[in-house]
Amino acid sequence: MSSLCIKNASVIVTCDDQDSVLENSSILIEDGVIRSIGQQTFSADEILDASGCMVYPGLINTHHHLYQTFSRNLPQVQNMELFEWLTTLYEIWKNLDSSIIYHSSVTGMGELLKTGCTTCFDHHYVFPGGSSVSLLEAQFEAARQLGIRMYASRGSMDLSKKDGGLPPDSVVQSVDEILKDSRNAVEKFHNPAPFSMNMVALAPCSPFSAGKELYRQSALLARDLRVRLHTHLCETLDEENYVLEKYGKRPLSYMEELGWTGSDVWYAHGIHFNDEELKILAETKTGVAHCPISNMKLSSGICRIPEMLKLGIPVGLAVDGSASNDGSNLLEELRVAYLLHRLNSSSQAPDGYELLKLATRGSAAVLGRSDIGSLEPGKAGDLFLIRKNRLELVGADLDPKSMLGTVGFKGAVDYTVVNGKIVVRNGKLTGIDEEKAVYEGKRAVNEYLNR
Numbered sequence: 001m002s003s004l005c006i007k008n009a010s011v012i013v014t015c016d017d018q019d020s021v022l023e024n025s026s027i028l029i030e031d032g033v034i035r036s037i038g039q040q041t042f043s044a045d046e047i048l049d050a051s052g053c054m055v056y057p058g059l060i061n062t063h064h065h066l067y068q069t070f071s072r073n074l075p076q077v078q079n080m081e082l083f084e085w086l087t088t089l090y091e092i093w094k095n096l097d098s099s100i101i102y103h104s105s106v107t108g109m110g111e112l113l114k115t116g117c118t119t120c121f122d123h124h125y126v127f128p129g130g131s132s133v134s135l136l137e138a139q140f141e142a143a144r145q146l147g148i149r150m151y152a153s154r155g156s157m158d159l160s161k162k163d164g165g166l167p168p169d170s171v172v173q174s175v176d177e178i179l180k181d182s183r184n185a186v187e188k189f190h191n192p193a194p195f196s197m198n199m200v201a202l203a204p205c206s207p208f209s210a211g212k213e214l215y216r217q218s219a220l221l222a223r224d225l226r227v228r229l230h231t232h233l234c235e236t237l238d239e240e241n242y243v244l245e246k247y248g249k250r251p252l253s254y255m256e257e258l259g260w261t262g263s264d265v266w267y268a269h270g271i272h273f274n275d276e277e278l279k280i281l282a283e284t285k286t287g288v289a290h291c292p293i294s295n296m297k298l299s300s301g302i303c304r305i306p307e308m309l310k311l312g313i314p315v316g317l318a319v320d321g322s323a324s325n326d327g328s329n330l331l332e333e334l335r336v337a338y339l340l341h342r343l344n345s346s347s348q349a350p351d352g353y354e355l356l357k358l359a360t361r362g363s364a365a366v367l368g369r370s371d372i373g374s375l376e377p378g379k380a381g382d383l384f385l386i387r388k389n390r391l392e393l394v395g396a397d398l399d400p401k402s403m404l405g406t407v408g409f410k411g412a413v414d415y416t417v418v419n420g421k422i423v424v425r426n427g428k429l430t431g432i433d434e435e436k437a438v439y440e441g442k443r444a445v446n447e448y449l450n451r
Contacts, residue, residue: 005044012055015374029381032419058118058382059330060363063268063289065321069104070445072322095451098138103444105142111328114412116384125155125205147423153203154185203230219259235269271301287314287366294320316363335408352405381420
């Protein structure tokens with residue numbers, strides 16, 4: 001049995017049901033699970049002195065495209081909106097292989113860990129040449145080396161340009177091929193047990209790249225395999241018009257018809273829902289991954305988060321793909337979300353602490369996980385630490401619950417712990433050689449973009 005004691009933390013923001021904030025307390029983690037929290041010092045295999053530190057639950061990312069990390073900040077797409085942006089970048093993405101997936105995953109998940117994120121869901125749907133096994137293997141290997149909880153997806157597309165979709169022919173597959181590969185991916189990689197480090201969801205890309213039968217059959221297969229369902233929905237008005245013209249329905253009505261509502265479903269973005277549709281999401285407990293920076297960069301719109309939270313819709317936070325964000329920093333996303341909704345909704349906006357809970361407990365609920373998202377006995381030993389004794393935080397710790405939203409935190413956190421193991425120490429990743437990862441990543445991205 002391995003154990004870790006987080007000793008004598010100045011502040012522990014638990015995000016538990018009572019919104020407890022503990023002072024001068026310690027956390028004992030045994031075999032990856034929090035066993036006790038209190039003011040006594042626990043004996044353990046390893047002691048991490050947290051004196052002068054604020055401790056928070058690990059952040060949980062509910063929507064990403066890690067492969068896009070190697071196509072970010074490209075000048076030719078900076079002023080585009082979604083449809084034009086996608087069709088331009090597909091000409092790069094069609095050249096993906098397992099090496100690029102591995103190095104982009106190390107880069108993206110490494111940044112997430114260094115900024116306090118302990119669980120990453122990745123929506124991967126570009127599979128040049130068919131089989132997803134080697135690409136998913138590359139992602140899980142990167143996650144294993146880094147020590148992050150990885151929630152992958154077997155995404156899919158079957159509508160290419162010739163079928164009225166956006167992607168090129170080389171990255172789409174038939175429905176039968178996708179379903180066979182999806183079953184194989186779940187059977188090979190998905191571990192549904194509590195405290196799992198590896199999980200898989202089924203995730204057709206979007207209504208403009210995945211057809212009706214793919215959505216319908218994916219829902220049936222996911223429920224047979226007892227895994228979750230994810231897709232992009234109501235991201236832009238272009239998407240809304242596409243679905244109206246092609247299927248004669250608004251996007252959510254179209255999804256309902258295909259079995260895509262319920263507590264096992266969550267949508268990325270969810271910007272353009274009307275009042276009636278918000279009620280349907282609340283009634284069915286269908287979740288939303290909120291991606292504020294991506295939504296702003298692509299001029300997609302502002303998600304109705306205050307109304308969603310008031311109605312009880314499950315909402316989590318997400319960075320989205322790096323190409324539509326240009327970073328993988330959930331701490332930055334948290335503060336931007338706070339500022340965006342203050343600007344748009346004034347006193348009706350969620351406060352800083354509510355945004356922290358959205359990025360922890362809320363994200364955990366969206367992913368269907370009750371074992372992560374807060375710091376309390378019986379929950380996973382996933383957390384991060386920030387030392388207070390730094391110039392940029394003088395006076396900022398008067399309200400540690402709200403600080404990450406109202407003041408924000410820039411740069412790498414001091415420590416990140418996942419499954420009871422220290423994966424970031426003094427701002428550096430412990431599972432890999434960062435200098436080597438930078439060198440290999442730069443070489444890989446240059447070769448990739450020159451293909």
